[in-house]
Structure formats: structure tokens, C-alpha cells
Amino acid sequence: MDVKEAIKSYAYGLGADLIGFGDIGRCRHAPPMMSPQGLFPGAKTVIVMGIHHPDACIELGGEEHPQKIGAYSVQYLMNSRLDELSYRLATRIEELGYGAIPICSSNIWRYNQYKDLKAVFAPDVSHIYMSVVAGLSDMGYNGLALTPEYGARNRFVTVITDMEIAPDPLIPPGTICDKCMLCRKHCPSLALSKELDGEKVLRIDDYEYRFANKNLWRCAWGEHFDLDLDLEIPEKVTEEVIVDNVKKYGVRSGEMGQCLKFCVPRAVRSFDKSYSKTPMRRYAIQWDETIESRAVTDKLINDCYKKDIEYVVVQSAASLKAQGIDIADMLPGAESAITLVRSVPTALGATRDEAARAAFCSATDYHIDSVGYDLTRDIEFYGFRSLMTIAASASHYDPMGLTPVNRQIGDKLFGAEAGKAWRFNTVFTRKKFAERPFAPPASASRACVPTAYRHGADLTGVLKDYAKSVGADLVGVASAARIVSIAAQLKPIYDGQISLKAVDKAHPFTEWNPQISEEPLKVLTAADYVPNAKSVLVIGLRYHEKVVEFATKPPAEAVGPYAFQSYVTRWQGGLMAAKIVQKLQQLGYQAVMTADLMGLGSAIASPRGYIEDQFCNRFAAVAAGLGTISRAGRVVTRDFGIRQRFIAIVTDAALTPDALQDATAELCKSCDDLCVKACPTAAISSDVVQFQCEGVTYAYNRIDNRRCDWSKRYALAGDSGFKFLGSKLDEVPEGDIDAEKLATALKKHDPIKKYRPVACEPCVLVCPYARAQK
Incomplete structure (x- = not known):
């Protein structure tokens, strides 16, 4: 099987409905800041995967009102599935020896024009446009990507790679959209009939794809900003109008886009008004x-x-x-x-x-x-x-x-x-299935480890193999005793240290209303999760090399791919850990998963909400033999340097601990304190923290958690990454940080941009263990 077919097979195995390939030359007309080649200089191919909305979810969702979405809720799950496809395909490409940058499905945008990029609501790259580049779709009048199979009932995600793969043929413009104008007729915000500025033109090779040039602020009235579509919408909608109306009327709920709901290609379009006011998609198979x-x-x-x-x-x-x-x-x-x-x-x-x-x-x-x-x-x-x-x-x-x-x-x-x-x-x-009752066993059954059939198939080996099979890049085991020993040494340093936790009590798209609490740290051990804990299994997921290499660099100056890695590794790691917990249960053991075993991590700003940061589970990872500690307190592994995050599974199973790694992070000796100098809030102090594990000594510089959170958790310092999405806020704290000082700074966030913050951690980007430094 050639590599193109191998990638197709892998993508379909992950759940993709569609996959297409486009060469980078097709993107030559794209603005550099919104192009694959801008994000990844040296890229040769874009790979685009698509999944489709189940038809009934579209046909019955939003029937009563666009803001009573009903079964259209599946849309949110589809975003996560696309993120999973993107991340895991990029991992497979890296395993083949090539570079890859996976792009998130949605929700990382430059809302306003950024420097020379003359666009609003601009993603890092447009998956809609990339689906055309990859030969999967045509552009509809409504600005949606239409495929022959599903019309507008699909969403896409893009992976950019330096692997050269033969492109698929383009679908000529005008092939699928027949200008039925049902989208325009049913648009509740009139975005396809008011405030149009001619046509947009997407140029790919010799083709020009033309579609309505909408005012995206009008389009986003209900779909993005959740304003009530039954309100009288002004003749001219701007960002200021959106903010004023949210402040005046509040919000209703998310909208099911009617341009999507009513868009079905002529070849597969049918109607049954007794079932749905929406056109139905005809199926290729009529099953008996x-x-x-x-x-x-x-x-x-x-x-x-x-x-x-x-x-x-x-x-x-x-x-x-x-x-x-x-x-x-x-x-x-x-x-x-x-x-x-x-x-x-x-x-x-x-x-x-x-x-x-x-x-x-x-x-x-x-x-x-x-x-x-x-x-x-x-x-x-x-x-x-x-x-x-x-x-x-x-x-x-x-x-x-x-x-x-x-x-x-x-x-x-x-x-x-x-x-x-x-x-x-x-x-x-509507399909008939034979009934199957719910019949859990009266008592838990214990699965067997097949040691009689496979040499070396002890419990530790079975669990490590299983962890790899569900997607973990790294797997290590620590004894609970190692965790107890490390915790005892760290308690005098961290117990009682106060962190500031801010919660926004205001609605998105309005000014921050901070509620701040002072929360003392408490060093935890494995017994806080499983009272008779014996072992901790730690899994690691990679940050992709090219993502870190090109984060924030021109010409794209993009922070989105890095922010994507922060959250996709966390929830993918959580998904894998939950499966490992289930496996241990089936084997008759107690098990619990945790993103921060010792409770000494914090969080990082993300469009998906606050995500546990890379400091979480660092001590468990060291105790599991996965790496050593850098000067900035991050785990350094042989495979990925500091480009990974960890999830821990605590269990009463007696597993075989892995050997500890050497304690020296060699590159830290000669890097001239790059991490210390790069921190926009001077959070990395000169105080050194040391701990031992079974005779091996580890050391790192102590970090002021309030100053670090100011940068990465609350995205208040521009250089922490948010400026690359157009945030004008650049607050650098002076002196000690207290609740009042934090609250004052948070209120300065833009009311729209605050909803989807990002951080890129300059201390990571300058670290030689993350990317080569010039």
C-alpha cells in the first residue's frame, strides 16, 4: 500500500467520512497569515478530513426555532471528533518521519483585522477553503463547502505536512450549488440578503469559486454571539452593535445555522414536509x-x-x-x-x-x-x-x-x-434491531492476563501495551512509595502556598466580572485517590514538533496550533486514561485517573476553558522513569524533550516500576537562562528546589505561581501569546500580586476576545528542549 492509501486507511479508521489531498501550490493566493505555507514554511501538502452531520440531526434540529437546536447538539461533538482526527493523523505522520501541523476544528479566531491580514473572524486556515483545495467540495452561494455526498452537512479539519502526496482533482466551481437560494430565504439574520459587499473569490489553480461576501458580524448575531434572533436586528451590524446588544438584552442560546439546515444538493434533494420543513438527503442505498x-x-x-x-x-x-x-x-x-x-x-x-x-x-x-x-x-x-x-x-x-x-x-x-x-x-x-437487555453481572468478573499464551505478558506489560494501543506516546510506572517520598520533600515548600483563582461571573461577550478566591496548595499523594494505592501508571502525549517550531513565527505569527496542542493532549489523554481505568477494573483492581496527582500544577488559558498545564503530573512522570526536570521545572523526555503532557492512573495493582532516568538536563547548563529571560512576568526565580527519588537528586528553579498564572492562565501579558490573536491587552504586574490587582487587570480584557483566550508559554518556545534556537 502506498503512503497516500495508508493515510486514507488510517483516517477512515479514525472515523473520517471523507479525506482529500491538495498540494501547497493551490494555496499560493492565500494571505500569508492565513495560509498553510505561512503556518508551516516548507509544507508541501494539505490533508483535509471531513465528517458529516447525521441527516436526522439536521432535519429535526432547529425545527421549531433556530435557537432551539435539539438534535443539532451533535455539532459540538463533531468539533471534538475533528480535533481528534487532526491530532492523531499528525501523530501518525510524525511516526512516518515527516513534519505535521494539525489545525483545530474551530474556535480560534482573529476577530478583527490583524496587521496586514484584511479579514475578520479569521482562523489560522479556513477548513472550508482547504476542503476545496483538497478536491472534496465546491463553494456554495452561502459560503459553505458543499460536497457531492452531503452538501453542506459536513465539517472539515486540516493537517499540513511536508510529506509530498499527489493531489486529488478539484471539483469545478458551480458543480454542486444550483443557486436554489433556500439559504438566503431562511437566514434569520438576513446575512445573505443585507449588507452584502459583492462576491468573494477563492482562486485555486485556474478556477475561481465565487460566493456571497457577507458581513460576518451580522451572520454571527445568533450563530456565534447567541443574541435573540427575534430581536429587531439593526440595518448595520458591527462589533460595537453586538457588544451593546449583549449588554442590553443578554443572550438567548446558540443558533442552528439555517444556511446549513436548508442546503442539500439538487442530485440528492427531496422533501417530506410531514417530517421536516428541511430538504431531505436521499440515500444511495435502499435496504431491505x-x-x-x-x-x-x-x-x-x-x-x-x-x-x-x-x-x-x-x-x-x-x-x-x-x-x-x-x-x-x-x-x-x-x-x-x-x-x-x-x-x-x-x-x-x-x-x-x-x-x-x-x-x-x-x-x-x-x-x-x-x-x-x-x-x-x-x-x-x-x-x-x-x-x-x-x-x-x-x-x-x-x-x-x-x-x-x-x-x-x-x-x-x-x-x-x-x-x-x-x-x-x-x-x-428507524432500523429494527433485536432487543438486548441490560444485564450487568451480579458481581464483578475478573478478566485474565494471558500469561500462558504470551511470554512476558505480566500485568504491567499488558497495561503498557493497552495504553499504547489507545494512543499513548509514553508509558511509565512508579511505585506509590516513590510518590510518597517525593511528596514528603515537597510539602514544606508548597503546602499552604496561596494561589489566586479567578472565575468570570459575567456572560461571554461582556466585561469580566471577576470572583477571586485564595486557595492554599496541599501536596497530595497516591493514597488521596486510592487508599491502598500500590502503583501509578503515567501516560504522556506529544506536542507535535513543527507546531512548537513555528509557533508565533512570521509570516503567520500563529498561536492557534500551539493552543490546540494544549487542550487536545489534555482531553485525549483523559479519554485514554479513562479506558485504562476501565481495563484495570475489568482485571479486578481499583483505579482512578488524575490530571494533577500531587495538586501542584495550575492551568493554561484555552478556547476550551482552563486546561491543566504542563506542570501537572511532572513529579509522577519523573517517578515513573519517563524523564528528568529542566531548569524551568518541566519534564524532559528522551523522545520529545519538553513537548508533552502527562496523565496519571493510580491503582492498587502491584505493577513493576520503571528505572529512573539520569537527573541531568544537560542543555540547561549552557542555554544562558533563556526561559528565565523570556518569561514576560519574571515568574522564574533563582531559588532552587531539590528533591530525591531513590537516591537520584532532581533540581529546578522555583516559580512564582501568581506571576506564572498572570501570564498563561489569565493571558494578561501580551507576550504570553494572546497578542497574536489581536488582543491589545499587555499588563505586566509590578510588585506582589493580590486579588485586587488581578481583578483590575482582568476587567481590561476585550469583552469579545476574552471568551476564547490563548497562551503559548514563551519559556517553552525558547527552550532548546522544545525547538532549536538560533
């Missing part, structure tokens, strides 16, 4: 269930088990109706409800039970939703409309909550334990 093999449904269910779902419960519409549950309320004509279930570890009576449960449930909910999304599309492939919803997303600031039907199903299956002992979601479909 009366003669299908029983293996069809068996394989669909079995695939969920292969993806680590514990229980798959199938109930028919008739049996649910007998229980007083009408699944036609979710999907007219629905025949089956398929509920995907995972168990929640029981409370262990430990100090960190609540935090550990929250971390596990967050990762598990995404996992269940993700498998449900795959199942929905897999059933749809056979020609049966299917639908799912999600209850929460980091991309949506308000919890959406379970639908009444989902909640009814959960209450019937789990009773009072719904959401406590079990996590679940349900897929509704």
Missing part, C-alpha cells in the same frame, strides 16, 4: 430488512463493544411504548433505541473521590457520545435515518442536559443510580 443477514445488526452492535463500550442495550419502540416512553418524540418512525453504557468506579472513600469521579465522567461521556456518533452514521449508511443528542460540551458554555426521552430511558434502566453508577447515551433509529 426482510432479507438482510443477521450479521448486519450483530456487527453494528459488536463494533460498539470493540470500541470499549461495556454494555449495549437495545429496546424496540413497542416495548418502550409499553413503559410509557415514546421514542417517536425524538425521531418520527423510530423503531429502536440503542443505549450505550459504561460503569462509573465506586467511591473509594478517598480525599479526591469527587474530583476523580468528575474527571472520569467527563472523559467517559465523550467516549460514549463518540461511539454513539459512529453508530448513528453506520446505521445511516444502510439507508435508515438515525439520531443522537449530547448533553454537554466544552464548546458550549451552558449544559444542554439530557432530553426528556433520554432521561426516561435512563431512569427505567438504572433507577436512582442513573448518572451515579452508570454513564450512557442513546441512539434512536
